[in-house]
Amino acid sequence: MKRVISVIVENEHGVLARVVNMFAARGYNITSLTVAPIPNSEFSRMTIMSEGDPKIFEQIVKQLYKLIPVYKVIESDDFIQKEMAMIKFPLKEVKNNLADIDAIARCYNGKISNVNDKHVVVSVVDRPDRIDNFLKAMMAKYKNLEIVRSGVSVIER
Amino acid sequence: MKMTGARIVIESLIKENVEVVFGYPGGAIMNVYDELYKQDKFKHILAKHEQGAVHMADGYARATGKVGVAFVTSGPGLTNAVTGIATAYTDSIPLVVISGQVPTTAIGTDAFQEVDAVGVTRPITKHNFLVKDVKDLAFIIKEAFYLAKSGRPGPVHIDIPKDVTVASTKFEYPEKIELKTYKPTYKGNKRAIKRAVEAIKKAKRPVFYIGGGSVLSGASDIIREIVKFTKIPSVETLMARGVLRYDCPYLLGMVGMHGTFAANMAMNDADLIISLGARFDDRVTGKIDEFAKNADIVHIDIDPSQIGKVVETKYPIVGDVKLVLEEMMPLLFDGIDTERYKEWRDILNRYQELYPLKYKDSNEVIKPQWVIQKTGEIAPEDAIISTDVGQHQMWAAQFYPFTYPRQLITSGGLGTMGFGFPAALGAKEGMKDRVVINFTGDGSIMMNIQETLVGYKYNLPVINIILNNNYLGMVRQWQTMFYEDRLSETDLSDVQPDFVKLAESMGAVGYRVSKKEEFEEALKDALEAKRVAFIDVQVDRREDVLPMVPPNSPLKNMLVFKEDK
Numbered sequence: 001m002k003r004v005i006s007v008i009v010e011n012e013h014g015v016l017a018r019v020v021n022m023f024a025a026r027g028y029n030i031t032s033l034t035v036a037p038i039p040n041s042e043f044s045r046m047t048i049m050s051e052g053d054p055k056i057f058e059q060i061v062k063q064l065y066k067l068i069p070v071y072k073v074i075e076s077d078d079f080i081q082k083e084m085a086m087i088k089f090p091l092k093e094v095k096n097n098l099a100d101i102d103a104i105a106r107c108y109n110g111k112i113s114n115v116n117d118k119h120v121v122v123s124v125v126d127r128p129d130r131i132d133n134f135l136k137a138m139m140a141k142y143k144n145l146e147i148v149r150s151g152v153s154v155i156e157r
Numbered sequence: 158m159k160m161t162g163a164r165i166v167i168e169s170l171i172k173e174n175v176e177v178v179f180g181y182p183g184g185a186i187m188n189v190y191d192e193l194y195k196q197d198k199f200k201h202i203l204a205k206h207e208q209g210a211v212h213m214a215d216g217y218a219r220a221t222g223k224v225g226v227a228f229v230t231s232g233p234g235l236t237n238a239v240t241g242i243a244t245a246y247t248d249s250i251p252l253v254v255i256s257g258q259v260p261t262t263a264i265g266t267d268a269f270q271e272v273d274a275v276g277v278t279r280p281i282t283k284h285n286f287l288v289k290d291v292k293d294l295a296f297i298i299k300e301a302f303y304l305a306k307s308g309r310p311g312p313v314h315i316d317i318p319k320d321v322t323v324a325s326t327k328f329e330y331p332e333k334i335e336l337k338t339y340k341p342t343y344k345g346n347k348r349a350i351k352r353a354v355e356a357i358k359k360a361k362r363p364v365f366y367i368g369g370g371s372v373l374s375g376a377s378d379i380i381r382e383i384v385k386f387t388k389i390p391s392v393e394t395l396m397a398r399g400v401l402r403y404d405c406p407y408l409l410g411m412v413g414m415h416g417t418f419a420a421n422m423a424m425n426d427a428d429l430i431i432s433l434g435a436r437f438d439d440r441v442t443g444k445i446d447e448f449a450k451n452a453d454i455v456h457i458d459i460d461p462s463q464i465g466k467v468v469e470t471k472y473p474i475v476g477d478v479k480l481v482l483e484e485m486m487p488l489l490f491d492g493i494d495t496e497r498y499k500e501w502r503d504i505l506n507r508y509q510e511l512y513p514l515k516y517k518d519s520n521e522v523i524k525p526q527w528v529i530q531k532t533g534e535i536a537p538e539d540a541i542i543s544t545d546v547g548q549h550q551m552w553a554a555q556f557y558p559f560t561y562p563r564q565l566i567t568s569g570g571l572g573t574m575g576f577g578f579p580a581a582l583g584a585k586e587g588m589k590d591r592v593v594i595n596f597t598g599d600g601s602i603m604m605n606i607q608e609t610l611v612g613y614k615y616n617l618p619v620i621n622i623i624l625n626n627n628y629l630g631m632v633r634q635w636q637t638m639f640y641e642d643r644l645s646e647t648d649l650s651d652v653q654p655d656f657v658k659l660a661e662s663m664g665a666v667g668y669r670v671s672k673k674e675e676f677e678e679a680l681k682d683a684l685e686a687k688r689v690a691f692i693d694v695q696v697d698r699r700e701d702v703l704p705m706v707p708p709n710s711p712l713k714n715m716l717v718f719k720e721d722k
């Protein structure tokens with residue numbers, strides 16, 4: 001089972017290493033991880049997507065709390081989840097379908113964000129499962145894509 | 158007043174009422190040692206090896222309940238300390254370990270004696286710090302002591318770059334400390350406590366499962382009172398020996414791999430296990446799928462991550478064992494029917510009669526268990542007992558008559574050979590008026606025997622009783638039982654030092670004992686000797702530790718004594 005937790009940590013030396021080491025040392029998975037400071041505070045927010053049964057999640061949360069700089073661990077079934085993805089298409093693959101691609105990207109809160117003489121770059125922002133669908137569709141249709149996913153970010157509703 | 162970082166370290170330790178630091182100097186920590194030289198408020202004990210220094214600080218902490226403090230230099234000093242830190246970590250012992258580091262300007266350049274110290278100690282400390290600015294130093298030291306001893310205790314490591322010890326700032330030691338991100342829960346939830354009390358009153362086959370957390374929280378007195386009143390059968394883990402007196406009628410003995418049959422069957426057959434600061438370690442539970450299949454669990458622990466980690470817990474209570482039991486006691490005593498448990502007690506007593514702890518004594522050879530019992534008869538009741546790791550450790554835990562908590566000092570979680578002797582020296586430093594005896598093996602003692610010189614120099618007369626079987630005995634036992642007696646690299650008979658001469662060369666006194674009468678004489682002499690002593694007792698080589706739960710077997714499949722089968 002995949003789950004997302006949001007971890008509020010003190011901005012201090014080595015805190016990312018502490019969190020990541022804990023996962024590695026105990027054999028827990030990290031599917032995706034994003035970190036950035038929370039504006040106007042001494043905290044950062046880490047958003048971690050992980051996989052495992054509920055018992056493992058219970059341990060993950062408790063072990064996170066055990067780390068001294070961890071302020072709060074937010075687990076919720078009611079997160080707004082967003083992830084960004086960027087796809088780079090070779091221009092010759094898509095040059096006859098640009099309108100199509102742009103239209104589909106718009107359905108995923110995205111657009112064509114850059115075009116040059118070799119490539120077209122599309123970026124989209126949406127729920128991770130919808131990003132999965134979008135990427136699947138693109139990969140089925142076009143070849144030689146370069147894909148970058150940002151990892152999920154969440155906020156409580 | 159402005160002070161250098163080095164001076165701030167010393168002044169902060171004085172503020173923490175530190176009495177003694179165990180350590181070893183070197184380049185990166187020289188400024189701190191220079192300030193140490195100029196003060197006379199606390200003592201420094203120069204170990205012979207950093208591992209020894211940290212084990213001494215650990216033994217001091219275990220015996221006194223105070224925070225143990227150690228100094229080491231950067232690089233190899235710190236890496237030598239690692240085993241000591243990890244040993245303290247697995248047994249939740251409060252330490253503050255201060256290491257020197259290369260200057261901040263050199264960090265990351267692979268400088269001479271640079272290692273990523275906080276990277277190395279991160280997984281074996283409760284918390285660690287790299288001090289980058291002298292202005293943070295006093296606060297960090299305060300925080301380190303607070304973290305080490307509060308909540309679930311543990312070692313805290315502070316890494317101080319050399320230039321930070323030179324830089325100066327105004328010294329202000331914080332009076333109080335409050336951390337936004339760290340607030341341990343001491344008081345148990347009232348409703349959870351009530352529910353647990355009801356469960357105990359309704360149970361037919363309850364058992365108190367007493368762990369090391371009971372020692373750390375100082376809960377021995379109240380546990381004794383509760384056990385006496387409720388007459389609930391009780392078992393102790395290795396880390397909890399002495400919480401109940403050895404002669405308490407409701408104590409079934411130690412639980413786990415080398416626990417008593419009755420203690421393990423109590424866990425196996427219970428309908429309610431009340432865990433008091435224990436953590437369901439694999440050496441206790443045996444095969445986990447078959448552990449306590451019919452029991453509900455009450456789990457009292459200050460560390461929430463221990464609850465539900467190994468076993469499903471119906472009655473979780475996060476809190477300090479002592480404080481929770483103080484809340485529980487009046488509720489529990491009110492209307493409890495202790496006759497309810499009588500049938501259960503009778504069954505367990507019957508197990509105790511059928512399969513008591515025992516050994517076959519001999520007049521030709523000395524049995525190691527006999528040595529431990531004899532020591533228990535001769536040594537004062539309040540003697541502190543430390544052990545190394547192996548068969549001798551288990552025999553000490555089984556056969557020594559423990560009478561109070563903190564009496565047994567042993568590396569339970571990590572099982573560190575070489576721990577016993579330096580820990581005993583640290584314990585003696587903290588408890589000068591006590592006799593301190595280390596039960597050790599011919600393998601283990603060689604790992605830190607250099608610390609004899611510390612005992613000599615600082616007048617810490619610790620008695621080492623070497624149960625010398627000329628084997629790495631515990632490994633030999635497993636080879637015999639599970640590897641068809643293929644004794645791969647465990648026979649030490651051709652690699653024994655002359656312990657008497659070795660002792661004498663380092664200012665200690667040595668005895669070689671191969672007859673029972675000689676042992677009594679040697680021990681009595683050693684008790685008077687006022688010097689570190691080594692009693693090299695030649696014991697029956699092939700004695701096994703029994704009973705035994707084979708690794709990864711259910712508790713009920715204990716191997717018992719041959720004649721009892």
Ligand SMILES: Cc1ncc(C[n+]2csc(CCOP(=O)(O)OP(=O)(O)O)c2C)c(N)n1
Nearest residue numbers: 547548549572574598599600601629630631
């Ligand atoms: C540092 C370390 N290395 C290896 C081991 C594995 N080990 C556990 S018990 C043991 C044998 C100990 O021999 P000895 O000290 O003579 O004690 P005995 O079992 O013979 O009583 C060994 C090698 C250990 N626990 N610690």
Ligand SMILES: [Mg+2]
Nearest residue numbers: 598599628630
């Ligand atoms: Mg041996």
